[in-house]
């Protein structure tokens with residue numbers, strides 16, 4: 001059995017030092033829900049877990065800008081805090097909608113925004129939603145802070161573009177007026193199961209015309225993936241059934257869809273075109 005040390009540094013310098021002492025086997029600790037499962041399955045055998053609870057105040061808190069045009073969310077914010085936050089409920093209702101079928105209250109009470117993003121499992125529900133909201137993240141490392149779009153964090157199955165020693169510090173989410181949003185979690189077993197496909201959709205309508213939109217697919221691909229072809233078919237056009245069918249077909253053709261225990265590639269392609277069409281039909285009405 002290997003020893004596991006749990007550290008709770010009270011500043012970033014100490015956290016970076018602890019992480020670099022055992023860069024292969026030390027892991028940052030958010031809520032621990034994904035780490036514990038992977039350790040139990042013996043996929044990880046970390047020598048040290050570095051809690052981010054006290055490293056820096058910037059890892060905590062939900063702030064709304066004075067004009068309500070954006071939110072800034074600390075990486076250590078739990079899902080339960082997001083789910084019950086009154087301003088997020090008012091301005092970003094798609095978050096509470098996504099939480100309804102995300103795990104269970106025990107997980108949501110401890111799982112964190114940063115741990116969820118860094119885990120980079122393509123089946124997770126929130127990453128495609130943040131991506132469809134055009135959110136950015138700030139990451140901090142020994143070389144300083146950098147900020148980039150959430151969608152650029154994901155590099156493949158459980159892989160991110162974080163550099164060695166970097167930590168996710170905050171999430172920045174714009175609130176864009178006039179956008180209608182939805183997350184569609186298509187499960188083949190219970191509603192709370194891992195999705196066969198996840199679809200995060202944002203649409204801005206001008207009368208019957210789709211002025212702009214974001215379509216992000218997850219679970220069927222190795223990372224949250226923007227459906228650019230399908231978007232371009234719909235952008236600027238008046239929505240009707242033929243156009244929605246063409247967009248659904250384009251979506252299924254433009255990405256490589258993975259076969260897994262939730263369904264074959266063909267089956268998921270079919271789910272994608274059907275659910276995209278259905279959700280857009282509702283949102284665009």
Ligand SMILES: Cc1cc2nc3c(=O)[nH]c(=O)nc-3n(C[C@H](O)[C@H](O)[C@H](O)COP(=O)(O)OP(=O)(O)OC[C@H]3O[C@@H](n4cnc5c(N)ncnc54)[C@H](O)[C@@H]3O)c2cc1C
Nearest residue numbers: 028030031032033034035103112114115116118124125168
């Ligand atoms: C029973 C159960 C059911 C679940 N069901 C669902 C579901 O229906 N839908 C869904 O989307 N998810 C589901 N999940 C997954 C859950 O969302 C993730 O486990 C959770 O989001 C991970 O967050 P965490 O804070 O616990 O991460 P942790 O376990 O603490 O960390 C995960 C990874 O991120 C790293 N890390 C943590 N914080 C940071 C940071 N700030 N910067 C850089 N790296 C960091 C860790 O080192 C680790 O590699 C379920 C989990 C469980 C246990």
